[in-house]
Amino acid sequence: MTTLLNFKDLRAYYGQVQALHGLSFSLNEGSLTTLLGANGAGKTTTLRAICNMVRSTGGIEFDGKPLNNRSTESIVRFGIAHVPQGRGTFTTMTVEENLQLGAITRKDSAGIVSDIERMYAHFPVLKQRHTQQAGTLSGGEQQMLAVARALMLRPRLMLLDEPSFGLAPLVVRDLFGILGKINREDKVSILVVEQNAQLALELADQAYVIETGRIVMSGNAKDIANNEEIRKSYLGY
């Protein structure tokens, strides 16, 4: 297995406040990895550091190439699609325009058209609503749209920040099912940050547990899920 994403001693700062204290981990090509931890542990910051949306030091390598000091918009062109917390929907635009924006860096217009159809097949509800303003969609539909928008990039790596946030449990099950399918069928590597540890561990193959800006546990998702001690002390279920 080849390493797709690799961190070495990553430190991140909000102004004077240090949020990550030397994170090191790696993510294999084709894997579905989850990053778990409590509120304020640094999960979102880790994702933001990958896309250079927060000041950080240390090494981040994607497919062997360093990502540090590149602008957010140029990192996207490596094939890294980031679905931010709160979904980042373009609420005043239509569903279809949101999908087109996901592919804005691509040049192959025929491929974009067929990919939009593919997304409608993945998420039929988006097809029904394709002329509707995205802001009028329900939370679950907006999350589907955010994932679909990210996939329009034809990413190699998809970063998801708390996709389950604010969604009904059934909708979350649905969404995670789709994520698993995308990972298996479209060979997109996924790094998902979650507070819903139980569900994330069912879905993922690899897991990292983060606490106050440090990795405290890592390994096979099944093992972590089966280790009662870890579950009780870090994951709270």
Place this chain on the structure above:
Amino acid sequence: MELFTNQVLAGIATGAIYACMALAVVMIYQAIDHLNFAQGEMAMFSTFISWQLMQWGVSYWAAFVITLAFSFVAGIAIERILFKPLAKAPVLTNVAGFIALFAIINSSAGLIWDFTIKQYPTPFGSAPFLGSQLISTHQAGMIGVTVLLLLGLYFFFQYTRIGLAMRAAASVPESARLVGINTSWMVALGWGMATAIGSIAGMLVAPVVFLEPNMMGGVLIYGFAAAVLGGLSSPLGAVTGGFLVGIFENLVGTYIPGVGNELKLPIALALIISVLVVKPAGLFGRPIVKRV
């Protein structure tokens, strides 16, 4: 009745100019959340450029096109040099920047072309339009150019990828960066386009108000009134606001005794204040709602 129709049509014609100015103001407001107080001066300077070109023997439409290109590039340059470094600065710093720009452009124009008023040609002539005494061909031309400009902009923003990217960058900059849009250049592009639109307004209004460094002062205030009335977040609103302000200005000047030409400008300011008090989002703007 003839007086009424006449005033409404003339109002639509001047409203076309306000609509262009309002459109330019709204485009920059969308991109950087600030009102460009120097928009009028930029338009005036562009108009002088076109006038100078014509003095050198360039034909009207060639000068028109060259001026558009010049304004587009100048707008981008102003953004890159002056306002990009101020992107994260407080509001007042930006306001100071705009006022400085206003003063610099106004004085440079005075220095280069002096403050005497100059005749400015109209490509449409000033005969009665279609034999009617109601509006002149120049007024009809102003309306026509504005409508064409609007259709062009609508097409650009609705059906081109770069237009889509610009809208995305203006509405949710962070998400726009996350799909790979260079939002900083989209802002610069917005400045370029706004400056070019402003220059059209300047070149269309110059035959009416005559060319001089202070010619856009009143026009810009009407443009602001139009933008506020229509809603600062809505280009369509800005244009509608422009036409409404033009008509309103003329009717008030004609029918309310004592207003006349001298008090027309305070009317625009009164309109701005009334809209801000009664309906701050304007006719077409969306109120900004924050989830807490």
